Amino acid sequence: MKKIFIWSILGISCWILLNGCAAQKQLYYFGDYSNTLYMNEKFHDEESLLEHKQELEQIISESENRKMSVPPGIYAELGFLNLKSNNTKEAIMLFQTEAKIYPESKFLMDRLIQMANKKDSRSSEVSSSTE
């Protein structure tokens, strides 16, 4: 009798514990973000940069798969990498997406979009002058 009592208490507490854990759903999917960022900071080379960029893309697609919001800053960071490699159109689109999901970022994103537009017009001037 005593044994049954102990087991039932154990069972109930396990059930409570499990439910508690299930309710604590993660807010975002960050993948390997911190790690690839760290590696990029450590080595500062093409390879680690590419890996970090791929990780950003992977976080976006995996978040969509899991029907979660993409974490703050991910679209913006991918946009910034695109801006640096002169894919200004792609960059602007990504900055706009960040601002749409996170209105807190709108101010900075508008600034970055301005930067991208300036860069775009400057590079087209250069290309037209060389033509």
Place this chain on the structure above:
Amino acid sequence: MLIVLLLPIMFSCAPKMNTKFSEFPLMYEEHPRSIIILPPMNESTAADAKQYYSTTIQEPLAYMGYYTFPYPITEEILKMEGIYDTELLVNLPLTKFKEYFGADAVLFTTIKKWDLSYMVLASNLSVSIDCVLKSTSTDQVLWTYTGTVIVDLSGGNTGGGLVGLIAKVVVTAINSAAADYVTYARQANYRALYSMPYGRYHPQYNKDKNVEFVDQTPEGKTAN
């Protein structure tokens, strides 16, 4: 019966506890939504600590429910503006960060410890990070905490049992690769952020006023 006997012991041993609301009321008053992370200040002896630590803080802060400005972007913009060292900004008005980035709050971090210490019988790896969150509209301290992780690397005299096993695992990890502080910096971050009130994107937002935590606030910081 047992519980009655244990009660006084539990109370006498309990460290000082505070609720999030009693300790950081301004967080619930201002409700900052967005946080900009400044380059860490480094008071440790390790020159590379600043660069490495900076990669660890954004992710856990986002998990707390805040909009975190992407550090790689803000760091670069600050550099374009000629700001390499956060030390220069500590006593300046923070409204600039509202004007330039649209940030509600600024996170200052100081690396207090990032080292190995060798003693006769033991060696320790310590990582200690001091965090201060300040408002960009009032310059007031909204939240402050210190996260510390000390790992015992001696392993030799810890004896058997689970504790001995863990210590040995750590020792092998340390020996196989150069001491990777970043792993412990991440732990230190989680320890510090444990006391921070949740932000708007977290389901517990504004519901955590009575959550208790161990008081580790650095002395003299609360009065600001």
